[in-house]
Structure formats: C-alpha cells, structure tokens
Amino acid sequence: MLVVKDVSKRYGDFTALQQVNMEFNTGLYGLLAPNGAGKTTLIKMLATLITPSEGEIQYNGKNILEMDEQYRDLLGFLPQQFGYYKNYSPKQYMLYLAALKGIGKKEALQKIDELLDKVALSDVVNKKMKKFSGGMIQRVGIAQALLNDPKILILDEPTAGLDPKERARFRHLLTELARERLVIISTHIVSDIESIANEIIMIKNKQLLYKDSVEKICATLNGNVFETTIDFDYLEEFRKKYVLLSEKQEYGKMIVRFIHKGAPEMEWNSVPSQLEDVFLYEYRDVIEGEE
Amino acid sequence: MMRIIINECKKALTSPILIALFILFSAFNIFVIISSSDHKEELKMVNEIIDQYGKDITDNSMERFESDIQMDFAELSRMTGSEFTSVYEFLDGLRFEDQEKYNDEQWEFFNRLQLKEMYLNTAKSIDESYGEIDIRKTAESEIKKYGLSGNAAETLMNEYDKFSERFDEMVNNGEHKQWFFAGKAYFMHSFLFKTVFLHIIIEALLLIVLSTALITTYEFENKTHLVAYSTKRGRKLMKNKLLASLAIATTIIVFLFAITLGTFFTVFDYSQIWNTSISSAFNWEYNFPYVAWWDLSVGTFLIGLIALVFIVLLLFVGLTFALSVVVKNSYITFFSIAALFIFMWLLPSFMPTSSILLFVFAYTLPTLLLAIGSSFMGSSGLIMFENFEWMTISCWTVITLAVSFMSYIRFKKIDIS
Numbered sequence: 266m267l268v269v270k271d272v273s274k275r276y277g278d279f280t281a282l283q284q285v286n287m288e289f290n291t292g293l294y295g296l297l298a299p300n301g302a303g304k305t306t307l308i309k310m311l312a313t314l315i316t317p318s319e320g321e322i323q324y325n326g327k328n329i330l331e332m333d334e335q336y337r338d339l340l341g342f343l344p345q346q347f348g349y350y351k352n353y354s355p356k357q358y359m360l361y362l363a364a365l366k367g368i369g370k371k372e373a374l375q376k377i378d379e380l381l382d383k384v385a386l387s388d389v390v391n392k393k394m395k396k397f398s399g400g401m402i403q404r405v406g407i408a409q410a411l412l413n414d415p416k417i418l419i420l421d422e423p424t425a426g427l428d429p430k431e432r433a434r435f436r437h438l439l440t441e442l443a444r445e446r447l448v449i450i451s452t453h454i455v456s457d458i459e460s461i462a463n464e465i466i467m468i469k470n471k472q473l474l475y476k477d478s479v480e481k482i483c484a485t486l487n488g489n490v491f492e493t494t495i496d497f498d499y500l501e502e503f504r505k506k507y508v509l510l511s512e513k514q515e516y517g518k519m520i521v522r523f524i525h526k527g528a529p530e531m532e533w534n535s536v537p538s539q540l541e542d543v544f545l546y547e548y549r550d551v552i553e554g555e556e
Numbered sequence: 557m558m559r560i561i562i563n564e565c566k567k568a569l570t571s572p573i574l575i576a577l578f579i580l581f582s583a584f585n586i587f588v589i590i591s592s593s594d595h596k597e598e599l600k601m602v603n604e605i606i607d608q609y610g611k612d613i614t615d616n617s618m619e620r621f622e623s624d625i626q627m628d629f630a631e632l633s634r635m636t637g638s639e640f641t642s643v644y645e646f647l648d649g650l651r652f653e654d655q656e657k658y659n660d661e662q663w664e665f666f667n668r669l670q671l672k673e674m675y676l677n678t679a680k681s682i683d684e685s686y687g688e689i690d691i692r693k694t695a696e697s698e699i700k701k702y703g704l705s706g707n708a709a710e711t712l713m714n715e716y717d718k719f720s721e722r723f724d725e726m727v728n729n730g731e732h733k734q735w736f737f738a739g740k741a742y743f744m745h746s747f748l749f750k751t752v753f754l755h756i757i758i759e760a761l762l763l764i765v766l767s768t769a770l771i772t773t774y775e776f777e778n779k780t781h782l783v784a785y786s787t788k789r790g791r792k793l794m795k796n797k798l799l800a801s802l803a804i805a806t807t808i809i810v811f812l813f814a815i816t817l818g819t820f821f822t823v824f825d826y827s828q829i830w831n832t833s834i835s836s837a838f839n840w841e842y843n844f845p846y847v848a849w850w851d852l853s854v855g856t857f858l859i860g861l862i863a864l865v866f867i868v869l870l871l872f873v874g875l876t877f878a879l880s881v882v883v884k885n886s887y888i889t890f891f892s893i894a895a896l897f898i899f900m901w902l903l904p905s906f907m908p909t910s911s912i913l914l915f916v917f918a919y920t921l922p923t924l925l926l927a928i929g930s931s932f933m934g935s936s937g938l939i940m941f942e943n944f945e946w947m948t949i950s951c952w953t954v955i956t957l958a959v960s961f962m963s964y965i966r967f968k969k970i971d972i973s
Contacts, residue, residue, distance in 0.1 A: 312786040315971035338788045348779030352570070364559040365787035409783065 266290045267311070267417060267447060271320035274306050281306040283471040284320070293443035295458030296451040297540075298468045299548050304451045305345055307468070308421050311449065312342045324417075338367065341415030345422045345451075347406035351395035355381060355405045358394065359412060366413045373412070380408040383438065399426030407435070411442075418448045424457050436461050455541045465540065469547055479540050486538035486546060492522045493533045510545045557796065560789065564800030567774050568767040577766075578808070581759040585816040588755060592747060593823045599737055599744070601671045602838075606735050606828035613679050613733040625676055628669050635662055643669045675838075678738060682837045686727055691720035694844060698937060706910035715941055719934040722849055722942075726835055731851055736829060736836035745839050745846060748820065749861060749929035756816050757925050760869055763808045765893050768801040768876040769886035776884040781972055791968050798877050798960070805873045809866055830855035834932075848932045849942045857932065864931055867949055868921050874956035878963040897922045904938070915941065919948045 267289040274282045282303045298304050309315045310322060313329060313336065322329045329336040350358055356377055363373035381387050384404035394402065403426045410418060424432050440461050442448055450458055458465065465482055467474040475482050490510070495503055500512070500519055507523040514520075522536070524546050529535065568574055608624075609617040632646060633639050635658070640646045643666060658666070695716035699709045726732060737744040772794070775781040785791055834857040839846045852860065872893070880889040901922035907914040918939050930936030931945055941947075 309782075309971075309973060312782075313790065314782060314786055315973055316969070334788050334790060334792075337786060337790055340786065342783065342786045344782035344786075346779055346782070348775075348781070348783060350778055350780065361563045362783065362787060364563055365784060365789040365793060367788045370559065406783075413788070 266325065268323045269307070269311075269320070270323060272307075272310065272317045272322060273319040274303075274310065274315065275318045280471055282468075285468070285471075285473050287466065287473055287476050289447050289449065291443070291445065291447055292463035293439060293448045293450065293458075293461055295462035295465045296449060296468070297453065297455065297458065297465050297544060298451075299453050302468045302548075303471055304453075304468060305421060308419055308449070308451055309344075311417075311419055312340065312344075313337060334367075338413065339416040341410035341413060341418040343406045343410040343420045343423055345425070347402060349394050349402060349405065352393055354389075354391045354393055355386060355408070356390045358405070359409050362409050363412055368413060376412060376414075377408075380411055381405075383411075384408045385434070400428060400431055403427055404431070407438075416446050418442060418446055420448070420450045422452055423450060424452065424454060432457065455544050459540045467544075467547065474547060475543075482543050483538045483540060486524065486543055488535060489524050489526050490522065490536050490538040490542050491525060491529060491533040492520060492536050493530075494518050494520050508546055508549055510542050560793065560796045561800045561803065564771050564774075564797050565804055568771050568800075568804045571767070571770060574763060574767055574770070577759075577763060578811070581755075581763070581812065582815045585752070585755055585759070585812075586819045589752065589816070589819050589823055592751075595742055596824055598667075598671060599742065600825050601668065601675065602735050602737055603825050603828040605672075605675060606832075609735075611734050611828070611832050612730065613682070613735065618676075618679060621672075621676060621679075625669070625672055628665075628672065631665070632669060635665070643673050674738060674741070675735070678838060679733075679735075682733060685840075686732060686837065689723070689844075691716055691723055702938060703909050704914075707912045708908075708910055708914050711912050711915060712938070718942065719847075719849075719940065722934055723847060726847055726851070729851060731833040731835045732837040732845065732847075734832045734836045734838075736832045736838035736854070739839050739841040739845075743841050744824070745834075746841055746929065749857075752816060752820060753861065753865070753928050754926070756812055757865055757869075757928060760805075760809050760812050760865075761872060761897075761925070763812075764805045764869055764873055765876050765890055766886070767804045767808065768873050769880045769889040769893075771797050771801050771804065772877055772880040773884050773886045773889065777886060785972050791972075794881060794964055794967055798873075798964075801873050801877060802870060805870060806866075809869055813862060826854070844935045846933055847935045849934050850932065852932060861928060861931055864924070864945060864949070865928060868925055868952075871921060871949075871952050871956045874960045878956070878959040881963045881967050901926060914938070919944065919951060921948065921952050924948045 269285055269287045272282060272285045273280065285307065296304050296307070306315065310317055311329075313333075316330065324332060324336055324339070327336075350361075353361070359377045359380075360370070360373055363370075363377070368376065378387070378390070381390050384407055386401060386404055386408070389397070389401070394405065397405070403423065407420070407423060410420065424435060427435060436457070439448060439450070443461075443463070450462070452458055459479060462479065464476060464478055466476045467482070475485075494515075495518065497514075497517070497519055500521070503509070503521060503523075507525055510522040510524065512519055512521045522542070524542065525533075605621070609621050629640060629643075632643060636646060638646075647666065647670070695713050698704075698716075699712060704712060739745060774797075775784045775793075784793060787793075789796070831853045833848075834852045834854055835845070835847045837845060848857070875896075876889060876893055879892055880886065883889055883892065900920040903917040903920060904914050904923070907917055915938065923939060924931070924945065927936065927939055930939065934940050934942070
C-alpha cells in the first residue's frame with residue numbers, strides 16, 4: 266500500500282534519516298521514538314510537506330509526489346503543532362479546510378457536525394477557538410484530519426494536551442478508524458499505542474530499528490528483564506552496573522526493574538518484558554542525554 | 557476554487573489594521589479636498605464660459621466674449637458713476653471707506669467681472685506667450701539644470717527635438733486654445749493629479765502591500781501551514797492567494813478612488829471641462845505649460861492616469877507576492893518592499909550624468925507613480941520621454957510575471973516545516 270523506499274533526508278551536513286525502508290497496510294502503526302529521532306521528518310515526508318533527499322515514497326506503486334493532489338486527497342494529517350485561526354470557530358475553520366480538501370460546502374457542513382460530535386465538541390461549534398483549552402484544540406485537529414474520510418490518517422503526537430479521559434476516548438476512536446484505513450501515530454508516550462497498535466515502528470540512529478508487533482518487539486528482551494529489591498544505599502552502584510528501567514520505593518527499600526543480558530543472580534525475578542522496557546533500553550543514551 | 561479565494565479574501569477584509577487604515581485614509585483624503593476648496597465657487601466661471609462660448613477659444617468666440625464683457629463694463633460704469641476699461645482699474649482706485657457703498661450683489665458682480673477679465677486677458681495673450689516658447693532653449697536649460705553631458709545630453713536633446721515637432725503640431729491643432737481653470741491662480745492640475753493622486757497612490761500602496769503580504773504569509777504566521785499545504789489543494793493554494801490578493805487590491809483601489817475622486821468632483825465642478833485638452837494654455841502653472849505627447853482631453857487624461865495607477869499597483873501585488881512567498885513574514889515583506897521602492901526611486905541619482913543609464917534607471921514603477929501627474933507629458937524633465945509610461949509598464953510587467961512565477965515554482969518544491 267504505502268511504501269517508504271530507501272528514503273534519506275539531509276539538511277545540509279545534518280542527516281535526519283538514512284536509508285529508511287518500510288511498508289504500511291491497513292491498520293494502526295505506532296511510530297515510537299524519543300524527540301529528535303526523525304519521527305516528524307518521516308511524517309512530514311509522508312504528508313508531502315518535505316521531499317526526500319534520496320529514495321521515494323510510493324502509494325500503490327506510484328510516487329506520492331507525482332500523485333500530488335490525488336495522493337493528498339487520500340490523506341488526513343494532524344501535525345505536531347496544530348495551528349488554527351484564533352478568531353475562527355471550529356466550524357468556520359473546518360469549512361475553510363474542507364474547501365482546501367475539495368469538499369463541497371453542503372457535504373462539509375454535515376460532516377463537520379458529525380465529526381465535532383465525535384470529538385465531543387458539539388457544544389462549542391460556533392465559539393471562537395481562542396477561548397479553547399489545549400485539549401479542545403487538539404480535538405479540533407483530530408476532527409479536521411478526518412474531514413475527507415482519509416484512507417491514510419497520519420497523526421503526529423495526537424495525545425499532547427489531552428487528559429486521561431480524553432486519551433481513553435481517543436484510543437477507542439483510533440481502533441475504530443484503523444479497521445478500514447491506514448493510521449500512523451507518532452508518539453513518545455508508550456501507553457498511547459501499546460494496547461492498540463498493530464505494529465510498532467522504532468527509529469534509532471536515523472535508521473529503522475524495529476517494525477513489528479508489540480509481542481515480537483518485546484520478545485527481543487525476553488529473559489533479560491528482571492526485578493529485585495535492593496538497599497537504597499546500593500542504588501547508585503547498581504545504576505552503574507545495569508540498565509535500570511524503573512525504580513520505586515517500598516518499605517525503605519528500592520524495587521528496581523532492569524536489564525541484564527548475562528546469567529542472572531539468585532535473588533532476581535525474571536519478569537516478562539514490556540514495550541516500555543524496550544523503549545527505555547534502546548533509547549537509553551538519548552534519554553539520559555535529555556535528562 | 558471560488559470558495560478558497562473568498563476565504564482568503566476574508567482574511568484581509570477582517571483584518572482590523574487594514575480596515576482602520578482604510579477608514580483613516582479615506583477620511584484624510586476627504587479632509588484634504590474639502591480644506592482646499594475655498595475657491596470652488598470661482599472655478600465655476602470656466603464652466604459658464606464654456607457653456608456660453610464653447611470650449612474652443614476662437615476669434616469668433618473671443619469677439620462674443622469680449623463684447624459681453626464690454627457690456628459688463630458699461631454696467632460697471634453705471635454702478636460706479638465713472639468710466640472704466642478694466643475692473644482692476646476700478647478696484648485699484650477703490651478706497652477702503654468706499655467699499656461699503658456697494659451691496660453684496662454688486663460685489664458679486666465685481667468679482668465675477670474680475671474673473672472674466674482675467675480669463676479674457678490670459679486667452680488674449682496665448683499667442684504671444686506660446687510664440688516666446690523655444691523648445692530647444694528649454695532643452696538646453698534642462699541639460700544645464702541637471703548638469704548633463706555626453707550621451708545623456710544628446711539623448712535628451714533628441715527627445716526634445718521630437719517634442720518640438722509635437723509642440724508645433726499641438727499649437728497648429730489649437731489644443732492649447734481651450735478653456736481650463738487658470739493654472740497660475742488655482743493649480744488645479746497639480747492639486748488633482750499630483751497632490752490628490754499621490755495621496756491615493758501612497759495609501760493604496762500601503763494597503764495593498766500589507767494585504768498581499770498578510771494573505772500570502774497568513775498560514776505561516778498563524779502556524780497553519782502544515783495543515784493547509786498538506787490538504788488536497790496543497791501548495792497550489794498560493795495561486796489562490798495571489799488571485800485573492802489581486803481581488804483585494806482591486807477592491808481597495810476602486811473604493812479609494814471612488815471615495816476620493818467622488819468627493820473631489822462633488823466639491824469641484826468639472827462638468828464642462830471634461831472635453832478640454834489637457835494641453836490647454838490655461839493649464840500652465842509654473843515655467844512651462846503642460847503639453848502632452850498626444851491630443852488628450854481632461855477626461856481621457858484622468859482615465860489614462862487611473863488606468864496607469866491601477867496597473868502599477870497590481871504589479872506591486874505581484875512583486876509583494878513574489879517576495880512574501882520567499883520570506884514568509886508579512887512585516888519583513890512590508891519593509892523590504894518599502895526599501896525597494898525608495899531604492900528604485902533613487903536609482904537614477906546614482907547614475908553618471910553623462911550616461912543614458914540615467915534615463916534607463918528612471919523607467920521604474922516608483923518613479924512612474926511618484927511623478928504620476930506628469931505622465932504622458934513632454935514637459936516633465938528627465939522622464940519626458942514619449943515611451944516612458946508604456947515602456948515602464950511593459951518592462952515591469954515582464955519582470956513581475958517572471959519573479960512571481962519563479963517564486964511560485966520555488967515554493968512548489970521547497971520543504972515546508
């Protein structure tokens with residue numbers, strides 16, 4: 266369906282992505298990587314906003330840049346920073362975007378009501394967006410991406426600004442949408458996609474690291490994730506020795522979750538690996554760097 | 557398509573700064589016109605003269621005019637009890653305390669007679685004044701004034717030779733022997749075609765550059781570019797933005813002209829003047845009368861000037877568009893266009909006075925706009941060239957189309973992030 270073929274993107278001397286290959290079919294794909302890993306670059310290329318320096322992206326065998334309007338007609342896109350006109354109501358703004366998407370006014374009006382209802386904004390259809398909260402704006406963003414009933418839906422950090430209740434509703438909406446279309450969600454929050462994604466894509470060192478189901482990705486660390494209880498004083502030393510995934514305090518001691526790829530010690534409990542573990546393990550340098 | 561353009565237009569039409577400026581400019585223009593209208597009643601005299609004697613100053617019409625004035629003199633003598641051959645004679649001899657001897661109606665009569673006499677005397681002296689005009693001498697004095705030498709001096713001299721032929725033709729046609737408001741008394745040509753037009757031009761230019769930059773950069777400034785340019789319409793949206801900018805510019809020009817010129821022609825009565833030649837001897841304000849390269853009436857000249865302004869302003873839409881697509885910031889665009897405007901206007905002054913580049917680099921839109929009242933004239937100094945207007949417009953149309961097109965093609969390819 267949608268194929269990324271040997272795609273590289275360079276900005277002068279800086280390489281954002283190198284020789285990336287992947288394929289997307291119907292279903293939900295979670296693009297998981299820390300900030301700055303090239304997620305947004307890939308997504309903007311999929312949205313035809315930026316052009317690959319090398320390689321190409323094809324939809325059903327045709328270069329998406331050559332398909333031009335024909336491709337973007339199939340596309341729904343929510344960028345990471347969703348811009349809006351402050352003095353417009355969601356309805357006015359979506360009517361404008363509907364015009365850009367080539368949707369007739371009558372059809373658009375009906376669709377806008379339907380979508381704003383779906384994202385629980387039907388009470389504020391005609392209110393100016395400058396009074397909206399971050400979560401409300403984000404929901405307008407999600408609604409506008411669905412205006413043209415896209416075959417390909419790309420959402421860059423869609424859950425930013427949403428509260429837990431909204432996130433849950435959003436996950437539900439996505440599962441429903443992904444039944445008959447390709448949905449790509451980029452995020453650095455594992456829990457957003459862990460339970461709903463058909464496949465997870467991870468990018469590391471400008472290249473594709475994993476593109477597989479959650480189970481298979483987790484399996485890469487099977488038998489290497491442990492939990493144990495240690496003294497608080499020992500924590501520093503422990504940190505230096507092993508890759509720590511999480512730590513929590515209990516009864517004056519520390520329960521630590523960590524990765525070890527050799528023979529385990531007696532008091533360690535082997536635990537099943539989770540997507541979060543893989544994420545923390547693979548991106549440990551980047552994450553530590555950020556901290 | 558149409559819905560997109562309307563939506564783009566709405567962005568400019570709902571901009572508070574543009575609306576406020578438009579109202580302010582319109583009010584200012586109305587104020588300028590009304591505050592310079594003290595002599596509007598006196599101007600009606602020319603309309604009356606044309607009404608009675610026709611627009612052409614012929615021997616026959618002059619005879620009739622003069623004999624009517626003789627009758628007025630008789631009336632003057634009857635009123636005052638002394639013989640006068642000129643109303644000025646009477647007025648000069650009038651003592652301060654005698655002024656109250658005459659009622660308002662009589663004063664009205666004196667004033668009207670004074671005007672008639674002024675027009676009659678000027679008309680009588682046309683042949684003499686025009687006989688004194690030596691185009692070659694004018695050319696020499698222009699060359700001296702600007703310190704021209706070499707090629708530049710030669711080119712200007714050649715153009716003046718050509719103009720000399722036109723001048724003779726104009727005199728033979730009698731274009732100069734038509735009634736118009738006395739130039740040296742009222743400066744109506746300068747007021748309308750220089751002052752008022754210049755106001756309209758500067759104001760329209762500000763509004764147009766601002767609105768074009770606003771529409772073109774709107775998505776980038778509101779950070780909606782990622783959404784807008786990834787829709788089906790994609791980057792072709794820029795084409796709609798250009799069309800919307802042209803539509804808004806047209807609206808601004810039409811309304812600004814309608815309000816300003818509407819006020820002007822309501823205040824000043826031009827009803828009988830439209831067909832008078834713009835090269836009328838009365839249209840002589842400074843050292844040299846206005847003499848057009850072609851036989852143009854006041855009405856045609858006005859329409860020609862409006863058309864020129866309209867075209868040049870639309871070209872500025874194109875130039876602003878080309879620049880703002882590249883810089884993506886309305887303020888930077890605005891100030892860059894302003895700087896470019898001033899630079900192009902000053903360009904000839906950087907050129908050697910011996911080279912024809914001095915003239916070539918005057919073929920710019922700012923020079924054309926700022927000297928709009930001298931358009932189509934052979935009496936306009938260094939830009940007196942017959943081909944000045946159409947050459948400037950043609951060259952800049954090509955330049956504007958080229959830069960707009962290149963800017964758009966570049967935009968179709970660049971990364972939007």
